[in-house]
Amino acid sequence: MQVNDVVAYIQADRDRFVADLKEWLAIPSVSGDPAHDGDVRRSAEWLAGHLRKEGFPTVEVWETPGHPAVYAEWPAEDPDAPAVVVYGHHDVQPVEPLAEWDTEPFKPVEKGDRIIGRGASDDKGQVFFHTLGLRALLAASGRQAPPVTVKLLVEGEEESGSVHFADLLRARRDRLSCDAVVISDTTMWAADVPSMCTGMRGLTEAELTLRGPEGDLHSGSFGGAVPNTLQAMATMLAALHDAGGRVTLPGFYDDVVPLSDEERELFARLPFDEDEWLRTAGSSRAAHGEKGYTTLERIWARPTAEINGMWGGHTGPGGKTIVPREAHAKISFRLAAGQDPRTVQEQFRAWVAGHTPAGVEAEVHIPGGGVRPCFSPIGSPAVKAARRAMERAFGTEVLFTREGGSGPEADIADILDAPLIFVAVGLDGDRIHAPNEKVEIPLLLKGAEAAAYLWEELATALR
Amino acid sequence: MQVNDVVAYIQADRDRFVADLKEWLAIPSVSGDPAHDGDVRRSAEWLAGHLRKEGFPTVEVWETPGHPAVYAEWPAEDPDAPAVVVYGHHDVQPVEPLAEWDTEPFKPVEKGDRIIGRGASDDKGQVFFHTLGLRALLAASGRQAPPVTVKLLVEGEEESGSVHFADLLRARRDRLSCDAVVISDTTMWAADVPSMCTGMRGLTEAELTLRGPEGDLHSGSFGGAVPNTLQAMATMLAALHDAGGRVTLPGFYDDVVPLSDEERELFARLPFDEDEWLRTAGSSRAAHGEKGYTTLERIWARPTAEINGMWGGHTGPGGKTIVPREAHAKISFRLAAGQDPRTVQEQFRAWVAGHTPAGVEAEVHIPGGGVRPCFSPIGSPAVKAARRAMERAFGTEVLFTREGGSGPEADIADILDAPLIFVAVGLDGDRIHAPNEKVEIPLLLKGAEAAAYLWEELATALR
Incomplete structure (x- = not known):
C-alpha cells in the first residue's frame, strides 16, 4: 500500500463523505431532552444502515434502558490478529441558546473548509472519519478485511452522563474483548500542532x-x-x-504516577500562551498552584x-x-x-x-464512588503505534496532551482491561457544547488517513 | 439617718410601690411596633405624672424624632453638690410568641414575691426603685432634697436601638451635666450573690x-x-x-485595659458553674478560647x-x-x-x-462606626461608693461582673463625660425579652434601699 493511494482515495471520496455526514448531522439526537428520544433512536438506526453500506459484516443496534448504542464489527482475516474497540458517541448536546446560532443547528452547512452544525465535531464527525479511513485502507491495500479486528462502539448517552454505559460494557464484555481501545472524542492542540491525549484526571x-x-x-x-x-x-x-x-x-x-522527563519535555514544546490562557480563565493575574509544576502539568497531570x-x-x-x-x-x-x-x-x-x-x-x-483517572504511558506500544499513524498522516511530529476532566474513559479501560489510545482531530475552537459548533473538513480527512494507518501500526505493535 | 428608718419606710410603702408599678406595666409601650406609638407616649406621660406626684420639682417630657423620653430633676440643697444622671428606659420588648405566656403580658400579676408582666425587670421595675429609694432617703433623713442633684433620664427607644438617643444627649448636654451616671438596666449575678457590672464590650x-x-x-x-x-x-x-x-x-x-489581679480574683469568687453554662450554650463540650483566661474573663473582658x-x-x-x-x-x-x-x-x-x-x-x-466598649475601674471613687451602698443594702460583699455585649452606655459616658456606675437588681432568670418576664419584689426593694444610700455615698465620694 502506498501512502499516496490512501490519500488519493480519501480525496476522491471527500464529497460523498461530507454529504453522508451532513445527512447524519441533520438528525437532532439530543440525548438529554426526552422530546428527542425518537431522534436519538433514528440516529442510531441511520448509523447502523450507513455502516452496513460501508461494508461492516456485523452491525447491531444495542438496546439499553436509555438510548441505544450501535455496534459494528469487521473481523481481521487472521483469526489471531489483535482486536481494537473504537469508542465514540452519536448523541449530541442541546442547542440552547438558539438565538446565538448563525445557522440552524440541525441544518448542517458547508462553508469553506468547515461543516457547521450540532455534533459536527462532538462527536459524529470524529466517529465518521473511521469508516472513511477503513475503506481507504482496504481500497489502497487491496485487502478484503483490516489487519486487526475493528469493533466500533458508538454510544447514545455520552452527553447525558453515560448512565447505562458501564452496565452495557459489562454485559457485552465478551463481544468487546480487545487488545486496545481507540477513543475518538477529544481534541488536538491546534490544526498545525497535532497531538494525542494520553490521560484524563x-x-x-x-x-x-x-x-x-x-x-x-x-x-x-x-x-x-x-x-x-x-x-x-x-x-x-x-x-x-x-x-x-x-x-x-x-x-x-x-x-x-510521576510525569516522566520525556513527557514534561514534550508538554513544554507545546506552544502554550499562558497570558492568553489566563484571559480565557477571566483572570488577568498570575498563574497559581503546586510548586515545581507548569500550568499545563498542573491541570493535566497533578x-x-x-x-x-x-x-x-x-x-x-x-x-x-x-x-x-x-x-x-x-x-x-x-x-x-x-x-x-x-x-x-x-x-x-x-x-x-x-x-x-x-x-x-x-x-x-461522600456522594458516590467517584471517577477514576485514566492514563496511557507515552512509551507504551499502543500509544507509540498510534503516534506513528498520526505522524504519517500529518507529516510532522505529534506531541502529547492530557485532559483535566473526565468522562467514561476509565470505565472502558477497566471493564475491557485494555489500554486507551486517544486518536482525535477536534479543536478547542470547535465550540463543542456551544452555539455554532463546527468541524474542519481537512482535519477530518487527516483523521481518516491516520485511522487508515492505525490498523496496520496496531497489528504490528499489539501482536 | 438610721438604716432601720430607710428599711422601715420601704417596707411600709411596699404595697403602694407595687400597685403603682403594676399600673405603669399595664401600658404596652412596645417601641419597636408602630401600632404602639401612642402607648409609648402614654407610658412617658404616666411616668411624668408619677414623678411629679413623687415630688420631683422638675419633670419634662423630652421629644425626639421618635419616641419621647422623660426627664426629672431634684436639685441638691447645696448648689456645689455633685450631680448624678440616672439612666433607664420606659419602652419594652415585643411580647411574641404570645401563646407562651402564662398570663397576659400587659395585665401584670403579683404572684408570691414576684410581679409577672412585660417590662417588670427590663426596665420599668428598675427605674421605679429609684423613686422609692429617694423618698425613703428624704423621709428617713428628714431632708427636703437629696445630697446630690439627681437627674433621672428615662428614654423611650432602648428596645428599638436607641436611634435618637445620642442626638438627644448632645442636644441636652448642658441640662445633663453631671459627675457620674448610674445605669439601672442590667443584672446581678444571683439573688444571693449581689454584684455590679463594671463594663460592656x-x-x-x-x-x-x-x-x-x-x-x-x-x-x-x-x-x-x-x-x-x-x-x-x-x-x-x-x-x-x-x-x-x-x-x-x-x-x-x-x-x-488589662484585667487587674484584684478584678480577676473577684471574678473567680463568683459561683460560676461552667458545665451549666455550657449546657446553656447548647454545647456539652469543653470551653474554648484565648489561652490564659477563664470563661468569664473571655466573654466579659477580652x-x-x-x-x-x-x-x-x-x-x-x-x-x-x-x-x-x-x-x-x-x-x-x-x-x-x-x-x-x-x-x-x-x-x-x-x-x-x-x-x-x-x-x-x-x-x-464596614457598615458603620461600631459600638465603643464602656468600662468603670473597680477602684474608681464612683464604683467604690456605689459598691458601699449596695453592700449596706444587701448586708454582704458585692462582687463584680461585666457584660459581653453592649447598648448605648458608651455613648452616655462619652457625651456626658462622666464615669458609669451600674446599680441594678435584675436577674439572668428574669426572662427579659422572653415570655413570662418577671421581677423579684424583694430585690426591687433592696434596689430602692441601695439607691437611698447611693446619694449619700456619692455626695462624699464625688465631692
Missing part, C-alpha cells in the same frame, strides 16, 4: 459539615468562649494545602483539592452577631494517573477525623 | 469579599492552576487567630474576632465541580475596655491588605 467529591452549639449563639454573651464552627472550617480547610500548594492528606500523592462551595451562619443582608451552629463545605479532588477515588475518600475521612478541633463535630458525606 | 463589624476569575470556572479545565477564592478565604480567616486563640491583627491588643457568616460557590444540593469566582464572609469583633472601633477597623483593613493572596482581590465593607 479522575474526580471524587465530599461534603463536610461541622456542628457546634445546638443553635446560633449571641456573640456578646458567648463569643470568645465557645468554638466558632466557621472559624473551625476555615482553619481546617486552610490546612488542606501546604505553603507549596500541595494537598496535605497523608498518602495523597503516594499512588500518583491532583488537586478544590473548595467548590462553603456556607454557614448569617449570609443575608446586614449584620447578625452570632456564633454559628453549623458550617458546610463542598470539596472535590481531581485525581491524577494512578490515584483511586476510594483511597482518596478514605484519606479525606481520616484527615477530617484528625483535624477536627475540640468542641466541634464533623460529618463527611 | 464594644463591637465593630466588617464584610470581606474576595474576587478571583470573572466567572465560576470548570475545575477539570482550570482546577489547580488558578486561585480558588474559597480556599483563599479559608486561609485568610484561619490566620485571624493564632494557636493560642489570640486575634492576630497587629496592634489589636495594644489599647486593651476582645474577640468571630466569623458570623461565610458563603461562596455552589451551596445548593448535589455537586458542582467549580473553581468559585467569589467568596464572602461577615466578621465581627467584640471590643474590650480601651479599644476603639475605628482603630480596629483600620487594623482589619491593613491586615486584609497584607494577607490577600496573589491572584485574588479583596474588598472590605
